[in-house]
Amino acid sequence: MNEILVAVDFSDSSINALEHAVGVAEKFKSNILMVWVESKSSLRYLKINKGEDVKENVSARFEELITKYKPQLNGMDMEYRCRKGIAYKEIVAVSVENKVDMIVSGVHGTKGFRRFLMGDTANHIIAEAKCPVLTIGLHRTLGRALKDIVLPIDQSLDTRQKVGIATQFAQLFGARIHILGLYMSNVDTLKRRVDEYVKQVDKHLKKNKVETVVYMEKDYKGAKSILNYANRVDANLIITMIETETRTSDLWLGSQGQQLVNQSTVPVLSIANKQLIKHRPGL
Template structure:
């Protein structure tokens, strides 16, 4: 991993994202590109400054953040940039320019607030082709990633998050917990879940990754994922951006949208496009 893009709006949730990204950069020995998108939002204290002072204020805050983490990561591994435009577009552009393999952003989970809200964070996930880690304000950020939860459902894409997740697991020597969630009584659906779980387990075995498999029946795969992640004290949940939701709570949004909004554990959101890049390495 060469670099990680970190979305920063100088609120608590982006400081949590910063902490996660620094820990990741230390482990994989990569560079961090800190990005502030100058999009007016009066709910953020930085935008209480006069417009002609926002750039100066952002630069001072960036310098303070870099100094804060200087004991963990050499200052020459940090860069920062101030961009103008839509947040999803600008973070995606920066990821391309920096050849980043990951974007890390914080979210406060309130879709009524625009910058890095849960809905805003999901727009970033949908826009970019690189994995996005979303971290809710107040999330528990551990220095190491020891346990990664991988939910498996009936969607074909459900298993496609495994290759990139394996890369992280091998980097941190983490254990993967696969949670096969039987959310339908239809035999064909259940057979698909069993098949996808078996294929994922074979991939983990081939890559010499420690793993555990658990199967459950559930009417709410989001709630079951969150509860199980707490039970195993997971450090990260690996999710596909288009993974399904159960019919009972589909109105709340996709599986990924709900996890971003509700999980107090960092969520790794992987797009189907990432599979091709990962398998080609």
């Protein structure tokens, strides 16, 4: 993972997300690219005085963040970009231009932002990004080490695409992976497929010296099943494929993806499958 993009609007939530990104970058030996997009909401968080230059204020704040966090990156780079426009479009555009490997975004957690998140920014970022997107709630702090990762496995052909990055996280952080098998249908053929996928993933992880726990969820209740299990095992991270829906010319998160991102008290690493799978993929 060469570069991590962090969406920064200087709110407490985005600074918390940046601190998490620094922790991940330290493990992966990644550069960090911070991105600020000028908008009504981002200007509100600046709290600048009348007549004060916005660009100078933003640049000064970014320089303070670089001074504070760059020493933790062990020689890796930390820089920033300022853009103007629609937040999710600019964030995705910068991520593509710079070929970043992951986007990190904070979730404010307020009622107003939750509506905003469901309707636009995070929804579009996760659905349209060409890389994984890590969303983190404000209440999550770096005081807890990353030790337990939940990896849902279902009957879909793309469910195993996330195993590679899950393996990397587990190896670098010394984390345990909880393989959560989800029976989404009562059809025996599909249930056997889930069983087979779970066995394959478990074998792959053990081969790569990752500790695993296997749990089969027979009473599937959508995103709620994943969230309940994550809370029960006190997980630090959920890694999931995100289904997308096409509405007009845009991609949106499917209902389960929205629920995971918006309702989870656990950080969620979302990976959207952009390719139509025509054959059975391997790990």
